[in-house]
Amino acid sequence: MLELPFNPPIQQINLPDFNANGVTVYIKRDDMLHPFVSGNKWRKLFYVLDDAQQKNSNHLVSFGGAYSNHLVALACAGAMYQFKTTAFVRGEEVNNHMLNLCKLYGMELIFVSREAYKNKLDLYYEFAQQHVNTYFIDEGGKGELAAKGCTHILDDADGFTHTVCAVGTGTTLAGLAKGAQLKNITAEGICVLKGAEAMDHEIGALAGFDVKVHHEFSCGGYAKTDTELLDFMQHFTMHTGILLDQVYTAKMMLAISKLIAQKYYPTNSKILTIHTGGLLGMLSIV
Ligand SMILES: *Cc1c(COP(=O)(O)O)cnc(C)c1O
Numbered sequence: 484m485l486e487l488p489f490n491p492p493i494q495q496i497n498l499p500d501f502n503a504n505g506v507t508v509y510i511k512r513d514d515m516l517h518p519f520v521s522g523n524k525w526r527k528l529f530y531v532l533d534d535a536q537q538k539n540s541n542h543l544v545s546f547g548g549a550y551s552n553h554l555v556a557l558a559c560a561g562a563m564y565q566f567k568t569t570a571f572v573r574g575e576e577v578n579n580h581m582l583n584l585c586k587l588y589g590m591e592l593i594f595v596s597r598e599a600y601k602n603k604l605d606l607y608y609e610f611a612q613q614h615v616n617t618y619f620i621d622e623g624g625k626g627e628l629a630a631k632g633c634t635h636i637l638d639d640a641d642g643f644t645h646t647v648c649a650v651g652t653g654t655t656l657a658g659l660a661k662g663a664q665l666k667n668i669t670a671e672g673i674c675v676l677k678g679a680e681a682m683d684h685e686i687g688a689l690a691g692f693d694v695k696v697h698h699e700f701s702c703g704g705y706a707k708t709d710t711e712l713l714d715f716m717q718h719f720t721m722h723t724g725i726l727l728d729q730v731y732t733a734k735m736m737l738a739i740s741k742l743i744a745q746k747y748y749p750t751n752s753k754i755l756t757i758h759t760g761g762l763l764g765m766l767s768i769v
Pocket of ligand 1: 521522523524552553623649650651652656728731732759760761
């Protein structure tokens with residue numbers, strides 16, 4: 484059975500914008516799970532790798548864009564736990580710091596056109612016919628086993644009223660919400676994509692109940708930034724010493740500071756935010 488490298492700490496955020504109205508905000512430092520691998524991607528892979536081992540699959544096959552935190556995590560986990568890894572990467576062949584890490588960890592990269600990438604299962608089945616003991620992992624590592632891994636984020640978190648994380652596919656939030664329910668904590672998500680309201684339903688289906696997702700804080704859409712976001716990121720980091728990434732965690736933190744200012748959270752709420760990692764993305768700010 485696999486084990487998490489270690490259990491990251493929970494710290495209080497001592498920033499005036501986060502402590503209005505008797506509200507206090509804490510952060511679960513899942514970014515510390517690994518220096519390069521995104522924290523929630525570790526959590527999401529946990530039971531998936533276990534399942535692959537049990538099925539005697541030793542070759543993990545997955546999908547992602549050229550800046551996929553998931554692919555870096557998969558490549559690293561593959562190297563640690565003796566799986567071969569292959570990734571179908573969307574778009575023409577490129578090189579960047581994230582794909583270089585994937586290669587160092589031994590991942591095979593196959594670049595495919597955006598058109599071909601749309602049919603992931605076709606790509607997988609064709610590949611599986613030519614290789615033995617392969618195991619399919621969806622884009623972003625999403626799915627039920629991935630959500631199960633995220634139920635453990637709150638294992639050592641007690642006494643909080645709310646917990647909040649960034650939402651891409653929503654798998655992390657679904658798992659977080661399940662874990663939170665056991666502790667009477669309300670889980671909410673901050674969606675980093677624009678116009679993704681339809682995903683609320685999927686998240687609810689994965690969690691087993693409705694989970695609140697805020698959709699008004701995407702700053703223009705996935706991986707889009709604006710001055711307010713980048714200024715906030717700078718402000719947060721220079722006053723806490725905690726790095727954020729502009730794609731996920733900075734949007735979540737900015738959203739929480741705004742919700743606190745709007746008095747959305749009741750007086751004396753104790754909020755646990757989840758630092759899902761993703762810091763490699765920060766190196767791509769231009
Ligand atoms: C992938 C990722 C997310 C989104 O996780 P989902 O389960 O897809 O919603 C959030 N934060 C970081 C840092 C990520 O890399």
